[in-house]
Each structure stands twice: as structure tokens, then as C-alpha cells.
Amino acid sequence: MAKTLIIATKNQGKAKELASIFSEDGIEVKTLLDYPEIPDIVEDGETFQENALKKASVIAKEFQLPVLADDSGLIVDALGGEPGVYSARYAGEGKDDQANLEKVLLELKGVPIDKRTARFHCTLALAFPTGESHFFEGDCEGIITEEPKGNGGFGYDPIFFVPEKGVTMAELEPVEKNKISHRAKAIEVLKKNQHLLKG
Numbered sequence: 001m002a003k004t005l006i007i008a009t010k011n012q013g014k015a016k017e018l019a020s021i022f023s024e025d026g027i028e029v030k031t032l033l034d035y036p037e038i039p040d041i042v043e044d045g046e047t048f049q050e051n052a053l054k055k056a057s058v059i060a061k062e063f064q065l066p067v068l069a070d071d072s073g074l075i076v077d078a079l080g081g082e083p084g085v086y087s088a089r090y091a092g093e094g095k096d097d098q099a100n101l102e103k104v105l106l107e108l109k110g111v112p113i114d115k116r117t118a119r120f121h122c123t124l125a126l127a128f129p130t131g132e133s134h135f136f137e138g139d140c141e142g143i144i145t146e147e148p149k150g151n152g153g154f155g156y157d158p159i160f161f162v163p164e165k166g167v168t169m170a171e172l173e174p175v176e177k178n179k180i181s182h183r184a185k186a187i188e189v190l191k192k193n194q195h196l197l198k199g
């Protein structure tokens with residue numbers, strides 16, 4: 001596997017998790033947080049794949065290197081799949097994690113526990129400067145709580161109850177989240193295709 005992997009994300013929470021998971025294989029991760037001069041990429045796709053591919057391919061062309069991108073979000077059944085691809089901006093352009101999760105709780109007010117099913121989804125896109133690309137996907141099932149709990153993770157983690165663990169995603173230790181998360185599962189699939197990262 002490549003020793004350094006560029007990941008087209010500006011999300012600190014993702015960057016930390018991705019760096020931790022890839023470090024298990026001796027891969028060093030660089031993200032767009034290391035290149036602040038690169039402008040934001042407009043995520044105007046209607047699917048996780050479209051957005052992930054756009055982020056990865058724009059940066060792959062820029063660097064002339066293979067680049068990975070992560071497009072992810074929360075899918076709530078009782079909200080018809082919302083916030084979905086709009087997860088980052090659910091409560092407005094500010095990309096405010098707290099405002100976003102409060103909006104989900106408000107929209108679900110009065111919805112009983114058995115109807116609060118949800119999942120986190122992660123699509124990873126690996127793009128090459130030649131235009132070649134591949135997708136890897138992962139999901140993590142859960143239930144939306146009635147109030148936030150826990151300080152770990154990021155984004156919607158404090159309102160995402162993980163039944164198999166009996167706590168919210170934000171109450172898990174980082175190593176525990178990184179074993180079961182949508183992101184971890186997508187990376188597992190990528191690691192089964194290690195040859196793509198050679199170089």
C-alpha cells in the first residue's frame with residue numbers, strides 16, 4: 001500500500017478518524033487541512049457518490065496523485081431519509097454540528113422510539129488523475145435518541161444510539177467507534193482492494 005494517502009476532506013473529525021484507521025496499516029494520511037490554500041469544493045451532487053467523486057477527482061487532478069474522499073451523512077427513516085446528502089448543511093450553510101443535531105431532534109419530536117431508526121452512511125471515492133475511479137461504502141445502524149449524550153466523535157454522534165453497544169456514538173472511545181462506524185466499514189472494503197493503493 002502507498003505510504004502516504006491524500007484525503008480530500010476539510011472535516012477535522014473525519015480527518016482524525018481516517019488518520020487513526022489508516023495508521024493501522026502504516027499509511028500516513030494528509031488532508032486538505034494540511035493545504036489551507038485549496039478552496040472549498042462545492043458539493044452540489046444529489047448522491048453521496050456524486051459528491052465523493054467530485055471531491056476526490058478535483059484534488060486528484062490538482063495534485064496529479066490518487067486521492068480519496070469521504071462523503072457521509074445521517075439517514076433518518078422517519079424523515080424520509082433526511083438529512084442524507086444534506087447532512088452537513090441541514091440547519092443552514094454554517095455547517096454547525098450542534099444546530100444540525102438539534103434540528104433532527106426537533107423534526108423527530110413526538111416520534112416513538114421504534115420509529116426513530118437511522119443509519120450513518122459513508123461513501124469513499126478513490127480517484128486517479130487519469131479519470132479512473134472506485135467507490136467503497138459502509139453503513140452503521142442506530143436509533144436517534146431524544147437528547148444528546150456524550151462528548152466524543154463529531155457531528156450527529158451525540159444523538160446516535162448504537163444498540164449493540166448500549167451507548168451513543170459520542171460515548172464510545174475513538175478506537176471503539178473506529179471498529180464499528182460506517183467509515184470503518186467502508187475502509188474495510190477499500191482494504192480488500194489494496195492493490196488500488198499501490199505506489
Ligand SMILES: O=P(O)(O)OP(=O)(O)OP(=O)(O)OC[C@H]1O[C@@H](n2cnc3c(O)ncnc32)[C@H](O)[C@@H]1O
Nearest residue numbers: 009010011070071072073074087088154155156157
Ligand atoms: O466534505 P468534507 O470536507 O469531507 O467535510 P464535510 O463535513 O462537509 O462532510 P460531508 O460533506 O461528507 O458531510 C457529512 C455530514 O455528516 C456528518 N457525519 C459524517 N460522518 C459522521 C460521523 O462519523 N459521526 C457523526 N456525524 C457524521 C457530518 O457531521 C456532516 O454534517
Ligand SMILES: [Mg+2]
Nearest residue numbers: 011043071088
Ligand atoms: Mg462536505
